[in-house]
Amino acid sequence: MPPKRHLTARRVRLGAELRKLREATGMTAKEAAGLLESDAVQMSQIESGTVGVSAKRVRRLAANYACTDEPLIEALVAMATDRTRGWWEEYRDVLPQAFLDGAEVEHHAAYLREVVIHYVPGLLQTADYARAVFGYTNPGLSEEEVALRAELRMQRRAVIERDDPTPYETIVHEFGLRVHVSDRQASLTQLRFILDKIEAGQATVRVIPVEREHFAGAGASMLYLGGPVHQLDTALRDAPTGVRYIDEQPRLEQLRTLFRRVQSASLDPTASRDFIHRLVKELR
Numbered sequence: 001m002p003p004k005r006h007l008t009a010r011r012v013r014l015g016a017e018l019r020k021l022r023e024a025t026g027m028t029a030k031e032a033a034g035l036l037e038s039d040a041v042q043m044s045q046i047e048s049g050t051v052g053v054s055a056k057r058v059r060r061l062a063a064n065y066a067c068t069d070e071p072l073i074e075a076l077v078a079m080a081t082d083r084t085r086g087w088w089e090e091y092r093d094v095l096p097q098a099f100l101d102g103a104e105v106e107h108h109a110a111y112l113r114e115v116v117i118h119y120v121p122g123l124l125q126t127a128d129y130a131r132a133v134f135g136y137t138n139p140g141l142s143e144e145e146v147a148l149r150a151e152l153r154m155q156r157r158a159v160i161e162r163d164d165p166t167p168y169e170t171i172v173h174e175f176g177l178r179v180h181v182s183d184r185q186a187s188l189t190q191l192r193f194i195l196d197k198i199e200a201g202q203a204t205v206r207v208i209p210v211e212r213e214h215f216a217g218a219g220a221s222m223l224y225l226g227g228p229v230h231q232l233d234t235a236l237r238d239a240p241t242g243v244r245y246i247d248e249q250p251r252l253e254q255l256r257t258l259f260r261r262v263q264s265a266s267l268d269p270t271a272s273r274d275f276i277h278r279l280v281k282e283l284r
Contacts (some may be wrong), residue, residue, distance in 0.1 A: 008090060009101040010108060012049035014079040016247065017232070018058070019047040021065040035064050055081050075228040091152055098243050099152055105245075106159050106166075107232055109225035114170040115262050117221050120177065120190055121170045124197055124205075124248040127154055129190045132182040148234075157190045160202040162209045171259075171266050177207065177279055188283040191276055196275050206266035220258055 033043040037059055045051040055077045062073045074282040087181045088103035099124050105121075106112065114121050120129060130150040134141065141149075159166040177194075180187045207216060223236040235246040246252060267275060 001161075007049050007097075010079055010082065011052065011102045013232070013234070013247065014053070014076060014281070015047040015049040017076060018053070018061060021062065021067050022178050024190070025065050027065070032061065032064075035060060069229075070233075071229045072231050073256070075232055078228070087155060088152070095152060099149065102236065102243065103152065103156050105225055106156060109159070109166055109234075111167040111226040112159070112169070113118075113226075113259055114168070115172075115220045115222050115259060116170065116176055117218055118176055118179070119175045119181070120194065121172055122153055123157055123160055123168065124170065124194050124203060125153060126186070126190050126193050127151075128186045129181055130154070132186065136181065142179055142225050160197070165202055167204075168202070169206070171206045171208060171262050173208045173209040174275075177276065178193055184283060188280065189197075191280050191283070195276055195280070198269075204269050205272050205276070206263065206269060207272040208262070208266045209275070212265055217258075217265065220262050222255060222258070222272065224252075224255055224259060259261040263269065 022029070028040075029043040029047070030040040033039050036043070042051065046053045046057075058077050058080050059073065062076070067073060086104055086107055088100045088107075091100060112123075114123075119125075119133060122130075125133070127150050130153045134149045135143075135146045138146070160168045166222055176220065177191065194203075194205060198205055208217075221238065225232045225234045225236070231249070233247070234250050235252060237244050237246065266272065
């Protein structure tokens with residue numbers, strides 16, 4: 001099978017998980033390739049996600065890697081056989097790969113948990129808000145490029161707006177709700193939009209008030225995406241070089257703990273909704 005021209009986040013993750021299973025046995029790529037009557041080059045391509053792998057081969061590798069975790073094996077098989085062309089592919093070659101990867105992993109997540117300190121969470125942004133953020137933080141972008149980024153962000157909301165919405169809980173700092181990325185009216189519209197999503201049951205929102213004591217989580221922003229099994233969870237964090245994808249289990253456990261810690265510093269959903277209502281009244 002020739003290498004794929006375009007890598008996808010899902011295929012790359014599948015390859016990474018197969019590599020983890022192999023390395024846990026101490027088996028070399030060449031030895032694993034022998035199980036498939038292949039060679040080390042193709043095994044490297046499978047583990048890097050540049051070529052696909054059949055369900056039969058996934059099961060054969062899992063058996064020889066002594067993996068007896070059936071839910072994990074079935075989840076890997078589902079990843080290998082998924083031929084869905086996501087809506088984000090429309091933006092292939094017109095937006096950076098990171099935008100497509102983010103939309104893809106959100107689409108396949110079993111649940112979403114997010115912490116945002118400085119802005120309104122992306123899944124809850126209005127188009128005007130998104131355009132203001134992209135335009136300000138990327139001054140070299142043309143109006144068309146800003147519009148494309150905002151358009152993709154609006155389409156990402158499908159995961160919480162579809163008939164079977166992905167459970168979504170987000171924690172946002174008061175600062176992120178108060179900052180005017182555009183004008184006063186845009187901020188008012190943005191806050192009302194968040195309330196609409198809360199009332200529709202499409203988002204659980206918790207607010208951290210600015211006067212909250214003993215909160216040192218200014219750098220806690222992250223998006224945690226639950227997988228079909230916990231071994232396939234993923235976390236996204238911003239880094240100086242771009243978005244960092246995290247799938248190492250010890251680090252994921254740390255981020256789960258961090259989320260619970262930030263959650264304990266926030267208001268409960270009802271108090272948070274009332275808090276946002278008060279902010280709306282202030283802007284009227």
